[in-house]
Amino acid sequence: MESKPHASADSAGESSIKAGAQIIVDTLIEQGVDTMFGYIGGVVLPLFDRLYDAPINFIIPRHEQGGCHMADAYARASGKVGVVVATSGPGACNLVTGLATAMMDSVPMVALTGQVRTELIGNDAFQEADTTGITRPVTKYNCIVKDVKDVARIIREAFHIASTGRPGPVLIDIPVDIEVTRCRTDGPKEMKLPGYRVKTKGHPRQISAAAHAINKSKQPVLYIGGGVISANASEELRELAEKAHLPVTMTLLGLGSYDQRKAESLDMLGMHGSAYANYAVQECDLLIAVGARFDDRVTGKLETFAPNAKIIHIDIDPASISKNVHVDIPVVGDAKEILGELTKEVEYNERKKWFSKIAEWKKKFPFRYDRNSAAIKPQYIVEEICSQTKNEAIITTGVGQNQMWAAQFYKFIRPRQFISSGGLGTMGYGLPAAIGAQIARPDAIVIDIDGDHSFNMTMTELATAVQCELPIKVCIINNGYMGMVRQWQELFYNKRYSKTYLSNPDYAVVARALGAVGETVDKKENVPRAIKAMLAEKKPCLVDFRVEPEENVWPMVPAGKSLNEMDGLDILESMA
Ligand SMILES: Cc1ncc(C[n+]2csc(CCOP(=O)(O)OP(=O)(O)O)c2C)c(N)n1
Ligand SMILES: [Mg+2]
Numbered sequence: 001m002e003s004k005p006h007a008s009a010d011s012a013g014e015s016s017i018k019a020g021a022q023i024i025v026d027t028l029i030e031q032g033v034d035t036m037f038g039y040i041g042g043v044v045l046p047l048f049d050r051l052y053d054a055p056i057n058f059i060i061p062r063h064e065q066g067g068c069h070m071a072d073a074y075a076r077a078s079g080k081v082g083v084v085v086a087t088s089g090p091g092a093c094n095l096v097t098g099l100a101t102a103m104m105d106s107v108p109m110v111a112l113t114g115q116v117r118t119e120l121i122g123n124d125a126f127q128e129a130d131t132t133g134i135t136r137p138v139t140k141y142n143c144i145v146k147d148v149k150d151v152a153r154i155i156r157e158a159f160h161i162a163s164t165g166r167p168g169p170v171l172i173d174i175p176v177d178i179e180v181t182r183c184r185t186d187g188p189k190e191m192k193l194p195g196y197r198v199k200t201k202g203h204p205r206q207i208s209a210a211a212h213a214i215n216k217s218k219q220p221v222l223y224i225g226g227g228v229i230s231a232n233a234s235e236e237l238r239e240l241a242e243k244a245h246l247p248v249t250m251t252l253l254g255l256g257s258y259d260q261r262k263a264e265s266l267d268m269l270g271m272h273g274s275a276y277a278n279y280a281v282q283e284c285d286l287l288i289a290v291g292a293r294f295d296d297r298v299t300g301k302l303e304t305f306a307p308n309a310k311i312i313h314i315d316i317d318p319a320s321i322s323k324n325v326h327v328d329i330p331v332v333g334d335a336k337e338i339l340g341e342l343t344k345e346v347e348y349n350e351r352k353k354w355f356s357k358i359a360e361w362k363k364k365f366p367f368r369y370d371r372n373s374a375a376i377k378p379q380y381i382v383e384e385i386c387s388q389t390k391n392e393a394i395i396t397t398g399v400g401q402n403q404m405w406a407a408q409f410y411k412f413i414r415p416r417q418f419i420s421s422g423g424l425g426t427m428g429y430g431l432p433a434a435i436g437a438q439i440a441r442p443d444a445i446v447i448d449i450d451g452d453h454s455f456n457m458t459m460t461e462l463a464t465a466v467q468c469e470l471p472i473k474v475c476i477i478n479n480g481y482m483g484m485v486r487q488w489q490e491l492f493y494n495k496r497y498s499k500t501y502l503s504n505p506d507y508a509v510v511a512r513a514l515g516a517v518g519e520t521v522d523k524k525e526n527v528p529r530a531i532k533a534m535l536a537e538k539k540p541c542l543v544d545f546r547v548e549p550e551e552n553v554w555p556m557v558p559a560g561k562s563l564n565e566m567d568g569l570d571i572l573e574s575m576a
Contacts (some may be wrong), residue, residue: 043086043114046179068098071434089127104423108167140168202333211345217286226253227291236339244346274366382409396433398454400484428457466515511542
């Protein structure tokens, strides 16, 4: 993903005098921005005045956190840079969770925050916060503008840094006096980033070494992370997997990079991954990691992770290599380019024994649930949504069991189809993410599969969906509990359900009060009809599914255990 230089609004020789706020808007447009999310306040008034008649679709959330998640999901769904604006102090502070979410999941974003007047900084001025200090650890880069002459250059640099290399959020803090100061705009336009270098081309010798290892391997596994999606490398991944005949497992964020309907798909690996993916990783002789970072939810106990495997790691971020596990063949660079090169050097290999072993695991331990239960099973809802949308919907999620069931039971076929907070695990992400994704993809069916308590955190954004007339769907997997935490309490704290049950509002009534459509479903036989009606609805639509309260997510690798030490396999087998 390169940020392409666009024709400048005041290009070649044309000089004019403009206020900082106008320069901000013109530079955003020059960078190709046509959609922004943000919330007003005192120190961004000059900027918002310039946005009044700018050709930018501006979405106002009900809380800056919501706006930040919307910009993040807009970026994930479109591949473009998401842009969010907030005022100083409380506005900027409300961005922190959203920035950390984007940082952990490597999402390209630019956040603009207003700041108090330059001469007041450090005075505890009204609505002053040390925004660059507060956001430094949750941004890829941030800075404060000190001179209006730097505004255009810094914005260009922000887009470049956000979208190249390992993508991430960049924040620019702009004191209000800079917004109103006027300056000539014919100054130098070049970026000044001498220390910022991105290596995109993989080393040919490393690529050949990787190809050689693949050609020799009897039991290889491709382990794909979100980096393949952000590098737009899904096509290249599919070609490599097909040419060399490799099974593919994906992380939560990697879902969609490979078509899960294919026999070679091992689906998700890790703590709530498939038994067949986890067994395959533990027994493979070669693990080919691409755009993944060996997160603890994926590896389980590090010392016993993939014990027999040689490890190839393809990643744009050199800091990820050998961070958690020792890598035998690192290839640093852009996944799209490297996979393309690698495919040229690999050979087809039947690997009959390996694939028949995988087929056995797949047959013995598929994701299962009790289909005969009288209660509504959460997995049934996800399966029904998947079949009625023919695997084509964009799915966003909350965090917890709802998220894991969405990942396990929806079979994704395309990149940018599954939008979920992986690294930070931010409850409240699902609804604003659905809004951001629907704005990026107006023609797509966008469904937030949410948890009741995740939804509680940002449900006010339903008003944003109503105002923007977005046909988003919200399916609340309403178990009454903070289900995932309750599951841990059931398994590891002797069923002492400490502070994990809260009373909930009647969500259908809440939805209707906010101007959306709201339905409640408490009978299993009504599930298909409710989903059908929801999909036909043009207005924002919420369905409150009253599900089995104490359903668990299986299998589960308990924290600190090895990937093959899964709990719940007996339960899954008993449902066969
Ligand atoms: C902002 C935030 N606070 C706390 C947590 C810890 N946490 C993880 S899952 C979870 C429960 C989620 O409950 P719900 O949204 O109802 O989802 P369920 O597991 O029931 O599907 C909690 C509290 C978190 N991930 N994010
Ligand atoms: Mg819940």
